[in-house]
Amino acid sequence: ATQAGGLARPVRAQPAPGGEPPRLALLIGNRDYPEGEDLPPIHKNVRDLRTxxxxxGFEVSQGLDLDQAAARAATATFAAKVRAAPPDATVLFYFSGHGAQVDAENLLVSARVNPKARPETLVRSSLALTRDVMGELPVRPRGLTMAVIDACRTSLRDVASGEGLNQVEAPAGSLIAFATGAGRPAIAPADENRKTFYTASLVKLLESASDEISFSDLFRLVKLDVQNVMLNHPLPLLRQFAQFPFIAENTQVTRRLAPLPPEAAAAPPEARFASRDEAADWAALEAAVWPSDIAQLATDFLKNHPKSRLAGSAEVARAGATEAMQILRRRDVRLFRTAFQATNELPAAELVKAGRGDKDAAARLARIYGRDGARFDASRYEGWLQYAAALGNGIASYELALHYRRVGQPLLAAQYESRARELGYTPPPSLDNTRK
Known part of the structure; x- marks a missing residue:
């Protein structure tokens, strides 16, 4: 049932089997925009994702076509529910509608507000992702908080260079997924009976992926699926504007997609592995940190266990490690195998992620070697930031630019500042070198 103002009462999901922590979700979908900016697929996005x-196993609340006051109220109510939940709860916030960027802040544009309005109007009339969403939700390192932003448009006319949302870093315990890369538009079909490209992939994989897949790997599978669908689309314009989803992650726990659907919940759960060999091969893959080792182990795992319930995770590991291998061969990335060896200062989990091409883990490892880190080492600091930037971390690229400026290397500083902007990162005015 839908309440006045577009808010729907949550439907309490069946308790997850096996003592699963509670799962809570808030979905906001804004279709109603003025002056030809309406987004027909948005309500279907919300309906199908909710299902x-x-x-x-999620308890889902939703709001459709919310103005700023209603969206803030819905978010505040949801945040209060999250604070009242156990600290290991799994939480998902989803927004689909128009997005905008003003002074490096990502805005989720409220219903009935023109997304092309003046910046001050957008700021007054929108949710700010950092302040009003991530800032409202409690930091929960023992849990998992996911924010999914499918900000899109139905027309690609008059697309400005660099238009789109800004890169962000996720708070501890969080994953933030954007439907497209920073600074790039996301296209939506002008058809209320179809979903947007990103949400269509998300719904498809939530329905079909193995229960053993983690949410972290799920979003990487969605990323690969969206890229594949759009790069192979029959319409040349959609291939030209193919979306490359962006993920910012700083999670510290792993949550599987389980629980099983209700009709399967009463049945005995399948063994996670079909054989001891599969279990041993998976353990070896999970423990590997060097990208070439990961890629080979993942390839072998998929060859030897093609029907494994963890095949999707192996595909994600192989794709990320393959990209990492290519980057580590570049002359502008001075990071070697010794950097991936565990020490007391380096969290093993971060090394595992970095070896799979996690740009955010690479940046966090760099900061361990920075001036304020546990173990200052300028060479390692630069190497890890170079690696993170090459993986697509615009914030790391800008941090490296500031470092090179401090140590008197203006050419390198300019190079990495330019790279940060190419990656879609707009520094806040207080950090922007060009404004000083």
Whole structure:
């Protein structure tokens, strides 16, 4: 049932089997925009995503076509529910509608506000992702908080260079997924009976992926699926504007997609592995940190266990490690195998992620070697930031630019500042070198 103002009462999901921590979700979908900016697929996005999330054990609240006051109220109510939940709860916030960027801040544009309005109007009339969403939700390192932003448009006319949302870093315990890369537009079909490209992939994989897949790997599978669908689309314009989803992650726990659907919940759960060999091969893959080792182990795992319930995770590991291998061969990335060896200062989990091409883990490892880190080492600091930037971390690229400026290397500083902007990162005015 839908309440006045577009808010729908949550439907309490069936308790997850096996003592699963509670799962909570808030979905906001804004279709109603003026002057030809309406987004027909948005309500279907919310309907279909809600259905599959409830099947995955989430208690879902939703709001459609919310103005700023209603969106803030819905977010505040949801945040209070999260604070009242156990600290290991799994939480998902989803927004689909128009997005904008003003002074490096990502805005989720409220219903009935023109997304092309003046910046001051957008700021007054929108949710700010950092302040009003991530800032409202409690930091929960023992839990998992996910924010999914499918900000899109139905027309690609008059697309400005660099238009789109800004890169962000996720708070501890969080994953933030954007439907497209920073500074790039996301396209939506002008058809209320179809979903946007990103949400279509998300719903499809939530329905079909193995229960053993982690949410972290799920979003990487969605990223690969969106890229594949759009790069192979029959319309040349959509291939030209193919979306490359962006993920910012700083999670410290792993959550599987389980629980099983209700009709399967009463059945005995399948063994995670079909054989001891599969279990041993997976353990070896999970422990590997050097990208070439990961890529080979993942390839072998998929060859030897093609029907494994963890095949999707192996595909994600192989794709990330393959990209990492290519980057580590570049002359502008001075990071070697010794950097991936565990020490007391380096969290093993971060090394595992970095070896799979996690740009955010690479940046966090760099900061361990920075001036304020546990173990100052300028060479390692630069190497890890170079690696993070090459993986697509615009914030790391800008941090490296500031470092090179401090140590008197203006050419390198300019190079990495330019690279940061190419990656879609706009520094806040207080950090912007060009304004000083």
């Amino acid at each position: 599959v999330l409830e099947q995955r």
